[in-house]
Amino acid sequence: MRLLSTKATCNSHGQDSSYFLGWQEYEKNPYDEILNPKGIIQMGLAENQLSFDLLESWLAKNPDVSGFKRDGKSIFRELALFQDYHGLSSFKKVMVDFMAEIRGNKVTFDPDHMVLTAGSTSANETLMFCLAEQGDAFLLPTPYYPGFDRDLKWRTGVEIVPIHCSSANNFKITEAALQQAYHEAEKLNLNVKGILVTNPSNPLGTTLSLEELNLLVDFVNGHKNMHLISDEIYSGTVFNSPGFVSVMEVLNNRFSDRDQAIWDRVHVVYSLSKDLGLPGFRVGCIYSENDTVVAAATKMSSFGLVSSQTQYLLSVMLADKKFTRNYLVENQKRLKRRQKMLVSGLMRTGIKCLESNAGLFCWVDMRHLLKSNTFEAEMELWMRIVYDVKLNISPGSSCHCSEPGWFRVCFANMSEETLKLAMKRLKSFVVELSSSSDTDNGENKAHSKRNSLTKWVFRLSSRDHRHRDQEER
Amino acid sequence: MSHQQLLSKIATNDKHGENSPYFDGWKAYDRNPFHSTKNPQGVIQMGLAENQLCFDLIEEWIRNNPKASICTPEGVHQFRDIANFQDYHGLPQFRKGVANFMSKARGGRVKYDPERILMSGGATGANELIMFCLADPGDAFMVPTPYYPAFVRDLGWRTGVQLVPVHCDSSNNFKVTREALEQAYDNAKKSNIDVKGLIITNPSNPLGTTLDEETLKSLVRFINEKNIHLVCDEIYAATVFSAPKFVSVSEVMQEMKCNKELIHIIYSLSKDMGLPGFRVGIVYSYNNDVVSCGRKMSSFGLVSSQTQHFLASLLSDEDFVNKYLETSKKRLAKRHRFFTKGLETVSITCLASNSGLFCWMNLRRLLKEQSFEGEMKLWRVIVDEVKLNVSPGSSFNCSEPGWFRVCFANMDDETVEVALKRIRAFVGRETNDNNNNGKRVEVKRWKSNNNLRLSFNSRRRIKSGYTLPNMYG
Numbered sequence: 016m017r018l019l020s021t022k023a024t025c026n027s028h029g030q031d032s033s034y035f036l037g038w039q040e041y042e043k044n045p046y047d048e049i050l051n052p053k054g055i056i057q058m059g060l061a062e063n064q065l066s067f068d069l070l071e072s073w074l075a076k077n078p079d080v081s082g083f084k085r086d087g088k089s090i091f092r093e094l095a096l097f098q099d100y101h102g103l104s105s106f107k108k109v110m111v112d113f114m115a116e117i118r119g120n121k122v123t124f125d126p127d128h129m130v131l132t133a134g135s136t137s138a139n140e141t142l143m144f145c146l147a148e149q150g151d152a153f154l155l156p157t158p159y160y161p162g163f164d165r166d167l168k169w170r171t172g173v174e175i176v177p178i179h180c181s182s183a184n185n186f187k188i189t190e191a192a193l194q195q196a197y198h199e200a201e202k203l204n205l206n207v208k209g210i211l212v213t214n215p216s217n218p219l220g221t222t223l224s225l226e227e228l229n230l231l232v233d234f235v236n237g238h239k240n241m242h243l244i245s246d247e248i249y250s251g252t253v254f255n256s257p258g259f260v261s262v263m264e265v266l267n268n269r270f271s272d273r274d275q276a277i278w279d280r281v282h283v284v285y286s287l288s289k290d291l292g293l294p295g296f297r298v299g300c301i302y303s304e305n306d307t308v309v310a311a312a313t314k315m316s317s318f319g320l321v322s323s324q325t326q327y328l329l330s331v332m333l334a335d336k337k338f339t340r341n342y343l344v345e346n347q348k349r350l351k352r353r354q355k356m357l358v359s360g361l362m363r364t365g366i367k368c369l370e371s372n373a374g375l376f377c378w379v380d381m382r383h384l385l386k387s388n389t390f391e392a393e394m395e396l397w398m399r400i401v402y403d404v405k406l407n408i409s410p411g412s413s414c415h416c417s418e419p420g421w422f423r424v425c426f427a428n429m430s431e432e433t434l435k436l437a438m439k440r441l442k443s444f445v446v447e448l449s450s451s452s453d454t455d456n457g458e459n460k461a462h463s464k465r466n467s468l469t470k471w472v473f474r475l476s477s478r479d480h481r482h483r484d485q486e487e488r
Numbered sequence: 489m490s491h492q493q494l495l496s497k498i499a500t501n502d503k504h505g506e507n508s509p510y511f512d513g514w515k516a517y518d519r520n521p522f523h524s525t526k527n528p529q530g531v532i533q534m535g536l537a538e539n540q541l542c543f544d545l546i547e548e549w550i551r552n553n554p555k556a557s558i559c560t561p562e563g564v565h566q567f568r569d570i571a572n573f574q575d576y577h578g579l580p581q582f583r584k585g586v587a588n589f590m591s592k593a594r595g596g597r598v599k600y601d602p603e604r605i606l607m608s609g610g611a612t613g614a615n616e617l618i619m620f621c622l623a624d625p626g627d628a629f630m631v632p633t634p635y636y637p638a639f640v641r642d643l644g645w646r647t648g649v650q651l652v653p654v655h656c657d658s659s660n661n662f663k664v665t666r667e668a669l670e671q672a673y674d675n676a677k678k679s680n681i682d683v684k685g686l687i688i689t690n691p692s693n694p695l696g697t698t699l700d701e702e703t704l705k706s707l708v709r710f711i712n713e714k715n716i717h718l719v720c721d722e723i724y725a726a727t728v729f730s731a732p733k734f735v736s737v738s739e740v741m742q743e744m745k746c747n748k749e750l751i752h753i754i755y756s757l758s759k760d761m762g763l764p765g766f767r768v769g770i771v772y773s774y775n776n777d778v779v780s781c782g783r784k785m786s787s788f789g790l791v792s793s794q795t796q797h798f799l800a801s802l803l804s805d806e807d808f809v810n811k812y813l814e815t816s817k818k819r820l821a822k823r824h825r826f827f828t829k830g831l832e833t834v835s836i837t838c839l840a841s842n843s844g845l846f847c848w849m850n851l852r853r854l855l856k857e858q859s860f861e862g863e864m865k866l867w868r869v870i871v872d873e874v875k876l877n878v879s880p881g882s883s884f885n886c887s888e889p890g891w892f893r894v895c896f897a898n899m900d901d902e903t904v905e906v907a908l909k910r911i912r913a914f915v916g917r918e919t920n921d922n923n924n925n926g927k928r929v930e931v932k933r934w935k936s937n938n939n940l941r942l943s944f945n946s947r948r949r950i951k952s953g954y955t956l957p958n959m960y961g
Contacts, residue, residue: 018749018777019622022781024781028784028785074567081557098765133789144496146499148496170646280494288574295792296571297574297790311504317612318609320609322792322794323765
């Protein structure tokens, strides 16, 4: 008899993906300005480290919240005991306000329709458990966040079928692609329960256009029992026009009658990990107008509640509207500046990025640096960038991109100096690459390293292929 | 539109188990909660196994250790690193602190390896996680009765795992016998149910007793013979307040031949330290594959880094931990003695117990009929008239009617007095009535609009004595 469960012994947790392997290499040799200046610079982690000072100065001005105090009195006991899965109401109130503020107050949210979860990782998995089961599938536009393979599929048994997007139209979702994905799922005998989009997109860094949103809403509305999940985790990172349009805004404008079925089938996921840069605090949420979903998800949140200590801290912080307003504006300014730095730095190296207005990363076009228009060549390039250039960036194949040569490069998780250094390293590499394409010099330098890693690359790319094969079967 | 198809089966079935009377009593309390001055006639909550006896110790520690908070001037320099920390390995200092605490709770007789400590969303999340690692949908885990009602949700709701009860009764103080194990295992086999393991709670909820060494050894022998897993939920380990001392499965493993790969421990700080709001669940496995897989799964319920940081500080304070364990033990012993002595004055006995936050109270002689219907009737009287929320044994799947779990550590001394007074008055009345010429006692009519209605499930449970109606036909 098999000792462990099928889930424990398969690899649908997706952690054999290059996305995670790059992290592992970084862990072995991490860059440090003083201690390890030749180490690998982490550009594969979509963290927002640009605005901690704003949070720290707020804390300095609000000493009560530390030491578990409210109005000078200790509320430790109260917090220590608070495990109500409905969540701290004062916290949910400020969460909905914060979400509304991010949407320019064009949408309002009801705290009773919000379910708190341990990060959006838990929110997304919980939604899958509520909406789908083995034999069902969700359609996701590619490229998408590699973690979705684990979050949506692993323990739920739900499948992901890709909606292929291409650079030909800047990776926008088209009706044709949507239809094709739907038919693909049918061919695989999967019941399509919905579509999940990340808006703003990871890894593209772009906001969905109104056209795309309408397309998605119409598609879901036109199919029985189909849902639309909008993961809006990056909504507060929009730093440029066009602005952010939430799916909820579209619903508000088009379906004033709340009894219409579509209201029961659109759900938003949010988290404070990206906008506020607090991934360690595990603060996520599901927002839905579907009462049954809210009821079921609330019970399921027992498996991953937000620490009461953290709920309390944030309930006070986000209640400070002056602070939140200032934070959002300042944070966006800094992201915009940082993105520009990366884009122009890459430009100087002859590398273009997809034009983006949000997120903590750029979607970088390195197709011209590939030896051939294949994923093998992408892997080879990626490995050189990790091992020779010493930058951990994320290859497009790990995001299930259908075209080789694209990479996600993060810009908000390091200092300006480190970013500049990264650009310098990349420039030298590209220069060397173009000169070595004439001679074989470049080959020799990396030859020995590549030999020992050849096996690993083969394993990687074949694994990725197997991964993709499973979907495209 | 049928909601059954719009949402998943899991979202719309009631395998979350929340229709149990265990939870109904809470609702009665929520509507009319006791307060010594504001609502002295209210319902006293004796259905919640919380440990409120030692908050003063922690509060004092917090006042003296501002560095433990990342919000205080003394601790804010760590804010950004902690806020950013989402590594599913968890903070090393936190894991060390937990390993140390676990060891101390076992008198230092066992050492725990911090590298084997996995986080999860409370013990709720931990129990679900270990099931996902060890069993597939349709597989079964054996569990001795009576058991914690929420096991139905935690072990089976989203995992699809079935519970196979191992019947224990008062004839031998509810000890688990080899015969009962064999019978449960054989019956499962006959019904073509694949048993993957046995889960025990030691110290026991609701019995409040620790497993004696012989029984524990026999359980280990049993699972070794059958090559199935043993999950030991040791969440009440540090609540052992009198002899016999606590013997953990970890200790027994040191003294006998057994396959380590089959042994797993569930732990939490919710009971021993009274911190359910902080959601600190721990999975400790001696199986490397489970550690590896479980660690990935912990992404769905990581402990807030703010909380990890605080606890790392608290638990690394050796003096504090020693003082805490000693004081907690003393106060629990005192409270237990006071409560059980109080019950004895009206000839109410409890199962002799040495741990936990509750007593397993024997009210069989107060039943009008020796049946689960009789138990339910008595329970409703206790909640409605005596105004005490206690938990009926049937909600713990006890095979004998008449037992009730009564919590004693979640209130102050004053409230315990009030509760005892009410019990004494009630028992006095019942006894008097019974003595009056054999006159039939007026039993409160079952009001059909009473919110304490039993769900369909629990009615079925009363008839068959099994939790899931599909068990054994």
